[in-house]
Amino acid sequence: MTREVEVAAETSSGAALMRVSSGKISRLMDLLGELSLSVSETVNSPDLSGLELTSFDAAVHRLTMLVREVQDAATELRLVSVDEVFRRLRRMIREMERETGKQIELVVEGSDTLVDKLVSDRLYDPLLHVLRNSADHGLEPPDEREATGKSRRGRITLSASQVGSEVRIVVADDGRGLNRDKILKKARERGFFGPEEEPDPSALWKVIFEPGFSTADSVSTLSGRGVGMDVLNTTMNDLRGRIIVDSAAGEGTRVALHIPVSLAFLDCIILRQGQRLFAVPVEDIREIVKPQAAGSLRIAAENGSEVMLLRESYVPVCRLERFYRDTGAEMRPLSEMVAIVFSTDSGLIAVPVDEVLDRQQVVMKPLLGALSGIRASWGCALLGTGEVAVVLDCERLAPGGER
Template identity: 70%
Template sequence: MSAEVDTGTDKQAAGGALLRVSSQKISRLMDLVGELSLSVSETVNSPDLLEGNGDRTDFEAAAHRLSMIVREVQDAATELRLVPVDEVFKRLKRMIRELERQTKKKINLNIVGADTAIDKMVADRLYDPLLHVLRNSADHGLEGVDERVAAGKSEKGTITLSAAQVGSEVQIVVGDDGRGLNRKKILEIARKRGFYGPDEEPESSKLWKVIFEPGFSTAETVSNLSGRGVGMDVLNSTMRDLRGRIAVDSWEGKGTNVSLHIPVSLAFLDCILLRQGTHLFAVPVEDIAEIVNPGIENSMTISAGSRAEMLRLRDTHVPVCRLETYYGNAMPDLKPLTDTVVIVLNAGSKLIAVPVDEVLDRQQVVMKPLSGVLAKVRASWGCALLGTGEVALVLDADRLAAGGEN
């Protein structure tokens, strides 16, 4: 480790010294903090202590203080790996002049929230996917000078690159004031590729998702900027690896926004723990809309042959997603909704209802990615290691809503 000492005022020397530390060492520290967290949790929840007799008030107070200290150490270690997203934005800004030259368009790049902190591991992987989005905005989104003037717009198109922390996520938006996505053309190609039937008219929020499919392109000619059908699917794959999600909004003649939602930290995750049968699951807190105990009036079944269930939630009907259909060895007799606790999850632009036997606890868990043959486990971000020594599968609400596909 090499040190960079601030040579400014005494105050700076005392409180503003800088240390240059390799990201590998920070990652090692994060791993050790995770192991420490598990060890502490395993100790304070030891069956030998829980089954013991006598007054454990002092021990429980000490264990609580220790847990709080470990949580603070986790937060401090997480902050060590945070860097301003400006590190990525500056590299993208340098590309604008090149994009102007290649597209023969006038482009103004507006940057907002460059000081937003993001995990270094995320920042290292964001440049290439964001560059693809920027190229699409310049090549497909923004009109040429003559077309913009005819539409009553300024000659110079604007691309806005913004970042902000929203709860436990960082939201990065690439927006342009161009022509918007061509719904007719995208739907035509989606039908040819079998994503939709010839008479289907999907909602725009669903249709836009097909642009992230491998090989999908609306470009009529191939250039060094676009037309190969790669780029947006790379973004989709990267976001999946980062436990992130993508949203697209587009307005005809007004522009398009591509929003990336990424966890602030990849090492620790604030979750609700669930039990379904003998299986343990974890759901990120920010994905949960509400938890309900349904009555008979809240449950309904449609298309009896396929046993499609709906949860009646106030003035809406929410499709029910049974975990047994994904993770059970065989389909048992499913419990009626009235005998379960239902977790209502935000899955993109819609809700899904997931019945479980029990809601166990809220914990900050240590995340571990699934690798090897386990990497293809359906509708999962990875596994959560619990202080009890058990492992819970972390559910991905978007993929559950899409039928569990990876």
């Protein structure tokens, strides 16, 4: 609804749009982060403890709501539609047609979807590589398509949509699909899987994004050098995004990029484990459970790893104190802890913590310098209390996710 208003304003007077440098907006975002920290500092001041504060509390409530709204409004300032990126990509399709000798129909959907300007600025290169992959490896030459009863013209769908606080960008083609045998053979050669291992499709398809992995027999100017996928990986990492690949032989391949709409604020649950604070994005959490003593197992043969009974099945347990080699921490029994269950690409995992503290919008800061070695983390979260928590990436906490 608000978008309609914007559009109306745009058409009624050409002067309704203003150009503002992104530096100024960043400054505003930083100040807002500090403002919200400063508000919580004031509200949680120890000087206030024990005082009767009826009207103060009401005022605090209004203030907090306002700060939240201002944050949302500021976040919106940075949102732009993906249209411009999609248009640039559409132009590249013509070139791909020329180079491959294939006929390609590009269907674009949801180009009015909004993303953070920082995200949109970095989408072009990775998407170009996914598109090139589809054009080069996915789509068959016209004659081959005709022989299998498809139209001569290959179709690639480029779509964007918002689901919750995520934007999903999908590149789907109706080509030959990924070649399981070829990819598996190559993946085994590279040592991603054992010679006898039969990985799940989703785990197998993921390897095509590993650095240097390319199954193209000949290196064309378009793709097959395995370089493009590195760009994709790096960008998705920086943007806290995930790549999901799906493919059916003869029917095509679908590559979905799931990216948070805004990089500025993150809706998190705050956890305490030992003396450390962690934050996890709310949407990553499947459920929070109290482990039962009877349902917890320790497998000595597996290096002392633990599993936990969740309803009907056992879920691997990832202890943060073990993962982060916190030698000083005592290993408490699972039944005394709270388990956060995450759904990852390699299945469910349970992360036990001492305490679940709070849910809050946090400001995230990248891991730089001395902090760049922190594993399985997106960054540091500044909490309303002024404390700092490490934002966990549950995918990389999962077994094998750390590759």
